[in-house]
Amino acid sequence: xxxxxxxxxxxxxxxxxGALPFLRKGEIQAVSDVSLSxxxxxxxxxxxxxxxxxxTLASAMVGMIKPTAGQxxxxxxxxxxxxxxxxxxxRRRMQMIFQDPFSSLNPRFNxxxxxxxxxxxxxxxxxxxxxxxxxxxxxxxxxxxxxLYRYPSDFSGGQRQRLGIARAISLNPSFLVCDEPVSALxxxxxxxxxxxxxxxxxxxxxxxxFISHNLADVKKMCDHLAVMxxxxxxxxxxxxKIFANPMHPYTQALIAAILDIDFSEEREIIVLPGDTPSPIxxxxxxxxxxxxxxxxxxxxxxxxxxxxVEPDHFVACHLVNGFPDQELPEGYDQPMVPREKVPGR
Amino acid sequence: MEQVLxxxxxxxxxxTDYGLIRAVEGVDLDIxxxxxxxxxxxxxxxxxVTSQAxxxxxxxxPALIRVxxxxxxxxxxxxxxxxxxxxxxxxxxxxxxxxxMTSLNPVMTVGRQIDEMYRRHNGDSKKEARExxxxxxxxxxxxxxxxxxxxxxxxxxxGMRQRVLLAMAFACMPKLIIADEPTTALDVTIQxxxxxxxxxxxxxxxxxxxxxxxxxxxxxxxxxxxYVMYAGKIVEKAPVKDLFTSPHHPYxxxxxxxxxRLADEKKQFTQIPGTVPSPVNKPxxxxxxxxxxxxTERCRQEMPRLKPTGKDREVRCFHPLSAGGEQQ
Ligand SMILES: Nc1ncnc2c1ncn2[C@@H]1O[C@H](COP(=O)(O)OP(=O)(O)OP(=O)(O)O)[C@@H](O)[C@H]1O
Ligand SMILES: Nc1ncnc2c1ncn2[C@@H]1O[C@H](COP(=O)(O)OP(=O)(O)OP(=O)(O)O)[C@@H](O)[C@H]1O
Ligand SMILES: [Mg+2]
Ligand SMILES: [Mg+2]
Numbered sequence: 001x002x003x004x005x006x007x008x009x010x011x012x013x014x015x016x017x018g019a020l021p022f023l024r025k026g027e028i029q030a031v032s033d034v035s036l037s038x039x040x041x042x043x044x045x046x047x048x049x050x051x052x053x054x055x056t057l058a059s060a061m062v063g064m065i066k067p068t069a070g071q072x073x074x075x076x077x078x079x080x081x082x083x084x085x086x087x088x089x090x091r092r093r094m095q096m097i098f099q100d101p102f103s104s105l106n107p108r109f110n111x112x113x114x115x116x117x118x119x120x121x122x123x124x125x126x127x128x129x130x131x132x133x134x135x136x137x138x139x140x141x142x143x144x145x146x147x148l149y150r151y152p153s154d155f156s157g158g159q160r161q162r163l164g165i166a167r168a169i170s171l172n173p174s175f176l177v178c179d180e181p182v183s184a185l186x187x188x189x190x191x192x193x194x195x196x197x198x199x200x201x202x203x204x205x206x207x208x209x210f211i212s213h214n215l216a217d218v219k220k221m222c223d224h225l226a227v228m229x230x231x232x233x234x235x236x237x238x239x240x241k242i243f244a245n246p247m248h249p250y251t252q253a254l255i256a257a258i259l260d261i262d263f264s265e266e267r268e269i270i271v272l273p274g275d276t277p278s279p280i281x282x283x284x285x286x287x288x289x290x291x292x293x294x295x296x297x298x299x300x301x302x303x304x305x306x307x308x309v310e311p312d313h314f315v316a317c318h319l320v321n322g323f324p325d326q327e328l329p330e331g332y333d334q335p336m337v338p339r340e341k342v343p344g345r
Numbered sequence: 346m347e348q349v350l351x352x353x354x355x356x357x358x359x360x361t362d363y364g365l366i367r368a369v370e371g372v373d374l375d376i377x378x379x380x381x382x383x384x385x386x387x388x389x390x391x392x393x394v395t396s397q398a399x400x401x402x403x404x405x406x407p408a409l410i411r412v413x414x415x416x417x418x419x420x421x422x423x424x425x426x427x428x429x430x431x432x433x434x435x436x437x438x439x440x441x442x443x444x445x446m447t448s449l450n451p452v453m454t455v456g457r458q459i460d461e462m463y464r465r466h467n468g469d470s471k472k473e474a475r476e477x478x479x480x481x482x483x484x485x486x487x488x489x490x491x492x493x494x495x496x497x498x499x500x501x502x503x504g505m506r507q508r509v510l511l512a513m514a515f516a517c518m519p520k521l522i523i524a525d526e527p528t529t530a531l532d533v534t535i536q537x538x539x540x541x542x543x544x545x546x547x548x549x550x551x552x553x554x555x556x557x558x559x560x561x562x563x564x565x566x567x568x569x570x571x572y573v574m575y576a577g578k579i580v581e582k583a584p585v586k587d588l589f590t591s592p593h594h595p596y597x598x599x600x601x602x603x604x605x606r607l608a609d610e611k612k613q614f615t616q617i618p619g620t621v622p623s624p625v626n627k628p629x630x631x632x633x634x635x636x637x638x639x640x641t642e643r644c645r646q647e648m649p650r651l652k653p654t655g656k657d658r659e660v661r662c663f664h665p666l667s668a669g670g671e672q673q
Contacts, residue, residue, distance in 0.1 A: 049535075187560075188600060188603050191615055194614045219611075243607070259537070262589075271534075
């Protein structure tokens with residue numbers, strides 16, 4: 001399998017200004033030091049809770065955000081070193097589908113205008129060609145040529161998401177980021193859209209990045225995945241391996257937090273204490289230590305390394321990898337019980 | 346058992362430029378003491394309108410409301426004046442909305458907002474009220490409650506704000522709390538916390554709860570009884586365990602199949618065909634028939650009635666399914 005997207009130590013930081021300009025409050029470390037690779041033709045999942053940096057990371061992949069540090073390689077080429085017009089060309093091959101099908105479509109454009117806009121921007125000017133292509137795209141996503149002159153307000157959420165998809169694939173991209181494509185939709189429509197994405201992937205030979213906070217969806221969709229917490233990848237690798245043997249306490253808690261509708265099975269629910277801390281000046285050491293049910297004293301000072309613990313399965317956790325060979329605080333491997341007072345956010 | 350809420354034949358219509366929206370078409374609801382009842386259904390099926398009508402919070406106009414009976418704690422709410430309603434809301438009946446940010450006052454500390462509840466409804470002094478507030482915050486699991494009480498809503502995270510709303514709702518030990526999508530905006534791990542708190546408080550305070558949600562997994566984790574709503578009508582009513590172990594209505598079956606599970610097959614999702622009907626243009630006969638694989642000619646012609654199928658169970662279907670998902 002060949003790599004289509006490689007991230008090397010990518011960080012994205014946003015500056016935060018204090019009340020006065022000279023009072024630098026710090027920065028939001030939306031993504032810190034992420035290294036990943038995505039193979040051609042696969043579905044790569046990014047999971048994690050709100051604000052953990054999923055959208056920011058995906059935006060860096062498709063060149064919408066320039067990383068503060070590190071490299072983004074698309075088909076081996078560093079995006080951010082390309083000359084402008086090369087960059088533009090490259091960007092067309094990567095597209096994004098957004099969470100909210102209600103605000104991401106221009107309400108004053110009709111279907112034809114919405115779907116053909118990217119072609120127009122690229123410089124296509126033959127009406128007939130464009131119309132034929134738009135009709136073809138509509139049929140591909142389960143709409144029809146009768147919808148050509150209708151407006152977004154005439155469509156249901158699911159149909160609007162189909163429009164968003166048609167638009168995203170209009171320039172034959174090879175890499176598509178789906179940012180929470182169903183979370184704004186009705187439950188009974190989720191399956192339709194996810195099945196459509198799977199079908200298109202097969203037909204058009206696409207590579208997907210699938211962002212979601214629903215682990216069950218991710219498990220069903222993805223070949224590989226990365227679990228993020230506060231800008232860092234906690235666990236990543238082959239999806240089957242991770243679900244068969246989740247090693248990071250955060251992954252374990254996320255899996256346990258999936259509410260189930262099966263009454264036949266008793267399951268343990270791990271309720272994590274506290275809230276996700278602020279990404280402005282995040283905790284030192286492991287970013288998860290404050291909420292981790294298995295935290296040890298050393299976890300709050302020593303950042304864990306990101307280690308391949310078995311082929312195609314990476315984990316950043318002291319519990320799994322042991323502490324590194326360096327000067328360690330006293331009692332570093334003692335559990336943090338009684339829980340020390342955790343600063344609120 | 347003592348009945349807290351009795352609603353009979355609620356009908357709500359919104360006249361609009363493009364036709365009549367029949368948002369709620371003859372809904373009956375019963376809620377008993379200490380019970381958690383869930384009203385579940387997809388967007389636009391009329392859940393929020395129903396719960397607002399119960400609290401008499403629905404503005405009319407634009408809404409046209411008709412109801413045969415609306416009794417709360419033995420009292421006929423249809424006869425209450427607006428002032429009496431205001432007293433009932435907050436003291437005997439409280440509401441928790443999805444978006445905590447819009448229901449909290451952004452320029453007042455959360456502590457003062459909870460104090461207000463105690464002062465207004467119990468006539469407590471400032472100091473007494475604050476003591477109770479701190480206790481309440483502690484109870485719902487907010488660390489350092491005395492300091493936190495002085496925070497403004499925007500200084501708290503979404504999960505904390507939602508828990509502040511819980512504290513406000515429970516402040517006066519109401520008989521009934523209506524929670525409209527209380528955890529929808531929250532992260533999964535925070536949702537688990539808030540649901541646990543909500544369930545614990547509800548049991549501890551002996552309050553009844555009407556939980557409005559589109560999320561079946563939330564229903565499964567806290568409800569005692571469930572009403573399933575589709576396009577303005579109740580299509581199935583059952584105790585929670587019965588519903589999940591043997592759903593009778595094909596729509597309920599479809600909704601349950603649509604909840605992804607970890608144990609499922611990869612790369613394939615079970616889908617319900619079609620979409621929810623437009624509220625101004627509902628199909629003839631059973632509203633679900635265009636999406637139903639069991640639909641017959643009769644379903645296309647005639648709206649089925651809610652029929653009892655067992656203890657505490659009712660289903661609106663000509664061809665209900667039996668235990669194994671088999672056609673009866
Ligand atoms: N343009 C920006 N300027 C400043 N901060 C930003 C910007 N974009 C994102 N952030 C911050 O970066 C962090 C990560 O945001 P991001 O949108 O990537 O999270 P996410 O994982 O996609 O969350 P969600 O699930 O809510 O979409 C957040 O704390 C967010 O507030
Ligand atoms: N003020 C209003 N004017 C016109 N139509 C309305 C009004 N309020 C609600 N409706 C309509 O009534 C129907 C039921 O709405 P309701 O808000 O109860 O849905 P819901 O089940 O709560 O959905 P959601 O899950 O999206 O909150 C919808 O079709 C809605 O468009
Ligand atoms: Mg996002
Ligand atoms: Mg609603």
